[in-house]
Amino acid sequence: MAAKRKLSVLFVTSEVAPLVKTGGLADVSGALPIALMAQGVEVRVLMPGYPAVMEGVKAKGRLASLPAMGELPGCQLLAGKLPGGVPLLIVDCPQLYHRPGGPYQDISGKDWADNDLRFGLLCYVAALLAGAHSPITWRPRILHCNDWQAGLAPAYLHFMQGEKARTVTTIHNLAYQGVYPAVTLSRLGLPPSAFSPNGVEYYGNLSFLKAGLYYADHITTVSPNYAQEIQHAPLGMGLQGLLAHRVERLTGILNGIDTDAWDPESDPYIAKYYNAARLPVKLENKRALQSRLGLQAADDVPLIGSVGRFTDQKGFDLILECAQALIGLPAQLAILGSGDAELQEAFQQLARSHPGKVGVQIGYDESLAHQIEAGADLFLMPSRFEPCGLNQMYSQRYGTPPVVHATGGLVDSVVDCTPQTIANKTATGFLFSPMTREAMLIGVGRAVAAYRDKKLWRQLQKNGMARDFSWDTSARQYLELYAALLAEQPA
Numbered sequence: 001m002a003a004k005r006k007l008s009v010l011f012v013t014s015e016v017a018p019l020v021k022t023g024g025l026a027d028v029s030g031a032l033p034i035a036l037m038a039q040g041v042e043v044r045v046l047m048p049g050y051p052a053v054m055e056g057v058k059a060k061g062r063l064a065s066l067p068a069m070g071e072l073p074g075c076q077l078l079a080g081k082l083p084g085g086v087p088l089l090i091v092d093c094p095q096l097y098h099r100p101g102g103p104y105q106d107i108s109g110k111d112w113a114d115n116d117l118r119f120g121l122l123c124y125v126a127a128l129l130a131g132a133h134s135p136i137t138w139r140p141r142i143l144h145c146n147d148w149q150a151g152l153a154p155a156y157l158h159f160m161q162g163e164k165a166r167t168v169t170t171i172h173n174l175a176y177q178g179v180y181p182a183v184t185l186s187r188l189g190l191p192p193s194a195f196s197p198n199g200v201e202y203y204g205n206l207s208f209l210k211a212g213l214y215y216a217d218h219i220t221t222v223s224p225n226y227a228q229e230i231q232h233a234p235l236g237m238g239l240q241g242l243l244a245h246r247v248e249r250l251t252g253i254l255n256g257i258d259t260d261a262w263d264p265e266s267d268p269y270i271a272k273y274y275n276a277a278r279l280p281v282k283l284e285n286k287r288a289l290q291s292r293l294g295l296q297a298a299d300d301v302p303l304i305g306s307v308g309r310f311t312d313q314k315g316f317d318l319i320l321e322c323a324q325a326l327i328g329l330p331a332q333l334a335i336l337g338s339g340d341a342e343l344q345e346a347f348q349q350l351a352r353s354h355p356g357k358v359g360v361q362i363g364y365d366e367s368l369a370h371q372i373e374a375g376a377d378l379f380l381m382p383s384r385f386e387p388c389g390l391n392q393m394y395s396q397r398y399g400t401p402p403v404v405h406a407t408g409g410l411v412d413s414v415v416d417c418t419p420q421t422i423a424n425k426t427a428t429g430f431l432f433s434p435m436t437r438e439a440m441l442i443g444v445g446r447a448v449a450a451y452r453d454k455k456l457w458r459q460l461q462k463n464g465m466a467r468d469f470s471w472d473t474s475a476r477q478y479l480e481l482y483a484a485l486l487a488e489q490p491a
C-alpha cells in the first residue's frame with residue numbers, strides 16, 4: 001500500500017498574533033496552525049510582508065520571484081518561521097506593504113486606497129501555491145482562506161488549470177466584505193466570466209468575501225450559532241441568500257483560545273498568579289487594577305471590565321448609555337478600547353466626571369487587557385453580533401464571569417446562570433436579550449446579585465475555570481472537515 005500522503009494546509013490570513021493584530025483573527029491565526037501541527041498536519045501560513053513581519057521574522061530565505069499580473073506588482077515569496085514555530089510564507093512586495101500604519105489602514109485610521117491590490121496579491125499568490133503551476137515544490141492539499149482579505153483565492157484557483165487544492169473559506173466577521181468597483185476585476189487579472197452573480201459579482205461590484213463564499217468547496221464560521229444566524233437577515237448582512245443556499249457546505253466550529261498566553265497561573269502581565277484552588281488571591285489583581293486605573297480601593301464593590309474595539313458591533317455605546325445606572329449599583333467600570341472617535345471621547349469624558357469609579361484607557365494595550373481579565377469581577381460584552389468572541393472565554397478562564405448579549409458565539413460559549421445550571425454546576429455567566437439597556441441592566445443586576453452570594457459566586461468562577469477552551473477540540477473538527485473534503489475528490 002502506498003504511504004499515506006501527509007495532510008498539508010496553506011493557511012491564508014491578513015494578521016497573525018503576535019506579529020500583527022487588530023482583533024481575534026490574529027489570535028486564531030496564531031493558535032490554530034500550532035494546534036493543527038500538533039495533530040500531525042503540515043501547515044504553512046501565508047501573509048503579506050508588512051514591516052512588522054519583515055522585522056519580526058529574522059531568518060528569511062527567498063523561495064521564488066513572481067512576475068506582475070494585471071495591476072498586481074511582481075513580488076518575492078520568502079520563507080521564515082512564526083514565533084510559535086509554524087513555517088511562514090511571506091508575500092514581500094514593498095510597493096504594497098512597506099509603509100507605516102496598520103494592516104488595513106494608515107496612521108490616521110483611513111483604509112489604504114489600494115487594499116484591493118494589497119489583498120488581491122495575497123489571494124493570487126495563495127492560489128498559485130495551491131495550484132499545479134506553483135513556483136515552489138511544496139503543495140497544500142487544502143487551501144484555508146480567512147475573511148475577505150483571502151476571499152479571492154478560491155476564485156483565482158477556480159480559473160486555474162490542473163490539479164489543485166480543496167478550498168475552505170472561514171468567516172470571522174461578515175461585516176467586512178471587501179467590496180470594490182467592477183473595474184477591480186481586470187485590475188486584479190480575473191477573467192470577465194468571473195463577474196457574475198454566480199461568481200465574484202455583488203450588486204454590481206466585486207466582493208472579495210462573496211467570491212470566497214461562492215467558490216470555496218466549504219465555508220466555515222467561528223461558532224455553530226453564528227452559522228445559523230448568518231443564513232438570515234439581519235446578521236447575514238446581505239449574504240444570507242448565498243449562505244442559506246450553501247447550507248450543506250456551511251459548518252460552525254467554535255474557536256479555541258491560546259491557553260498558554262491566557263493562563264492566570266502563569267500570566268506575566270498580572271499582579272499575582274492564581275488558580276481555581278487559590279481564588280482569594282484574585283483580589284490582589286483587583287486591587288492592582290484599581291490602582292492602575294485610578295479607581296477607589298474598594299474590595300467589595302463589583303468591578304465590571306470590558307475590552308474591545310469601539311465599533312458598532314461591540315455595543316460599547318450601550319455601556320455608555322447605562323453608565324450612570326451601573327455606577328449606581330454600585331459598581332466600578334474598567335474600560336479598555338479604541339476605535340470610533342466619538343466613543344473614545346465619550347468614555348474619556350465619563351472617566352473625568354466619575355473619578356475613582358470609572359477607569360478608561362484608550363488604545364491597544366495587551367498588558368491591561370490581561371489585567372482586566374484577571375482583576376475585574378465580571379466581564380461585560382454587549383455585542384450586537386459576535387461571530388465567536390474570545391474575551392468571554394478568557395474571562396471564564398480567569399474566574400471573571402461574563403455578562404453577554406445572547407448572540408453568536410457568546411451563546412455557544414457561556415452557560416447562563418439559572419437554578420438548573422447552578423444545580424448541575426454548568427453555569428458560567430449571564431446572558432441577556434434583547435439588545436436593550438433594560439435587558440443589559442437586568443443581566444448585570446443578576447450578576448451583581450450572584451456576586452453578593454459568595455458561595456454561588458465561587459461556584460460560578462470554578463465552573464468557568466474548569467471549562468476546556470483549548471484549541472485541540474476545534475483543531476480536531478477542522479481536521480475532520482479537511483479529511484472529508486479530500487475524501488470527496490476522485491482518487
Ligand code: ADP
Nearest residue numbers: 023024308309337363364365366369389390391
Ligand atoms: P474581534 O476580533 O471582533 O475584535 P475577539 O473577541 O474575537 O473580537 O478578539 C479580540 C481580541 O483583541 C482579544 O484578544 C482582545 O483581548 C483583543 N483586544 C481588543 N481590543 C483591545 C485593546 N484595546 N487592547 C488590547 N487587546 C484588545
Ligand code: GLC
Nearest residue numbers: 024025172222386387388389
Ligand atoms: C472576528 C469576530 C470575533 C471572532 C474573531 C476570531 O473578528 O468579530 O467574534 O472571535 O473574528 O474568529
